[in-house]
Amino acid sequence: MSEEPGIKKFMFVNRKAPYGTVYALEALEVVLITAAFDQDVSLAFLDDGVFQLRKGQQTKGIETKNFSPTYRALEGYDIEKLYVEKEALAARGLTEDDLLVDVTVLDRKALGVLMDEQDVILSF
Amino acid sequence: MSEEPGIKKFMFVNRKAPYGTVYALEALEVVLITAAFDQDVSLAFLDDGVFQLRKGQQTKGIETKNFSPTYRALEGYDIEKLYVEKEALAARGLTEDDLLVDVTVLDRKALGVLMDEQDVILSF
Amino acid sequence: MKFGILVNEGPYQHQASDTAYLFCKAVLAQGHEIFRVFFYHDGVNNASRLTEPPQDDRNIVARWSKLAEEHGVDLVVCVAAALRRGIKDENLAPGFRISGLGQLVEAGIQADRLVTFGD
């Protein structure tokens, strides 16, 4: 449990690319709802999940809603803990400058330790 | 097109393990129907698809129908061209003796050539 | 040229049905013919008339129905796969029909090309 009674540490683990499947979009919908419950929320972007945060998504050609601006709105919901896997970025030729939002880049080991400290993990 | 007019070469490409997803089972249902249309039918088992033919499947514990005996019934429908990827078997520690039915083991290159000769490919 | 199309995934969860739809539109725009679109596996869920996506999202089922209405495209839902997943005449969207797997094999025989969209 987290320090405050009644507050749990929720981590959302995102490991999938956007658009190929709906998981990224529907995960974001859960995150926004969770914010209303005053829990300790963090998001982890691992593996292909880092692609969710890529700048410059233009979805007109696939006739699908571009939901990437929503990541920018998370701050307004007091969701500020966004962790991104360092090795996943590097493998995909990405740097923090390629991302839509400010994030904390952590290596896998650090992410694994953080995951161990959670009360609830939701993986999509 | 195949030699006889009106007959096409149909290849069913199976690349997925059974039970984790329904593709293997529902692919088999298409194969059985295709047999009724007097086409030139072959099945190729690549990658995890080779697990579909594994002997000794016992599905009572997962409360799901064991459909593996159906592969044995294919002969009765005059479906006799079953090709299995040699490299896929080796990578998974399997030999022909581990399989439910008689098959033709081909290496990837030979399978690729065979695929090129088809008129219709259905992949599941 | 006659195209046959196989759709193996349902709407929204995977991009497969979006890609299949946009491919079909391009087939017609190029002056080709669509012999049939066959919906198999979870693809049968593309035929549910009860879907109601958010206002700002595409309506996948309605798009298929419109394609059938405007271009006479034959949209066939596999009966066995549909029964397993709860698609029946009572919740079938306009433009779709339920039939057997033989319709897929026939598409393979009659069409010049068969393209599979799935996961």
Added chain:
Amino acid sequence: MKFGILVNEGPYQHQASDTAYLFCKAVLAQGHEIFRVFFYHDGVNNASRLTEPPQDDRNIVARWSKLAEEHGVDLVVCVAAALRRGIKDENLAPGFRISGLGQLVEAGIQADRLVTFGD
């Protein structure tokens, strides 16, 4: 101990809903409690009362309904995901109810454990 369960895939296509069901049965058999089973993404398709699998196959939807009836398990279908996929009161199987995503968050808060089954 109280368990929360999240099911992200529909019936038959993926094993996820089978595993989730067998896990739930074992949870109850071990004397634990199920706080809630939440169906999200294609998982909402587990709630279609129109499914009619072959005689020799398991009836996934009916199994869930029976679990609700016999053990009072709360089966909640996400309304937003359900609308996208055509699950509504008119085709909802017995024992399921449609509600918001808050019910999933509540399960995370109230249950001692939350287990996700998906693809």
Added chain:
Amino acid sequence: MLHIVNKSPFSSQALDSCVQVAPGGDLLLIEDGVYAASSGTVADNFMRDILKRFRVFALGPDLEARGLADRLIDGITPVDYAGFVDLVARNKTCQSWL
């Protein structure tokens, strides 16, 4: 904590990712994930390395369905659904590597 992997190691990176991120703990293989528990495959040595850091379990009914029950790598413990429940109960959290 408990890590759950349900994908074949021959077609998906899920198991790789799991063991690279997680420092150790309990690892349960279910569904197509149980193929990683089979001996004699190209993933055999990889799994033996994993066993040095993780307590590894495999869901018995999934092993049997796939005809693998007699090929379990030494050191991997088969469990039934009750054992799966125990693993979840005994760990504070679990992560499904979908």
Added chain:
Amino acid sequence: MLHIVNKSPFSSQALDSCVQVAPGGDLLLIEDGVYAASSGTVADNFMRDILKRFRVFALGPDLEARGLADRLIDGITPVDYAGFVDLVARNKTCQSWL
């Protein structure tokens, strides 16, 4: 013939299997498969090898959706849906590596 790959090379073996089996021909990357067309990744050299045997295409709308349109590896041709149709029409058969 035409080979179609719709999976990310970082999470799935689909592209690997495709190029190991197919002797050559046309290869079209769609959906999450287009990540393999992006330069500067660990799959970059792998793709450059593939280009020696295959004519490689990537679906433009999928590249744009994922923010990759400006990072295409040299030698890969972006196509729109009309180009996708042409590729299917011009090859006798196609195989989707799902």
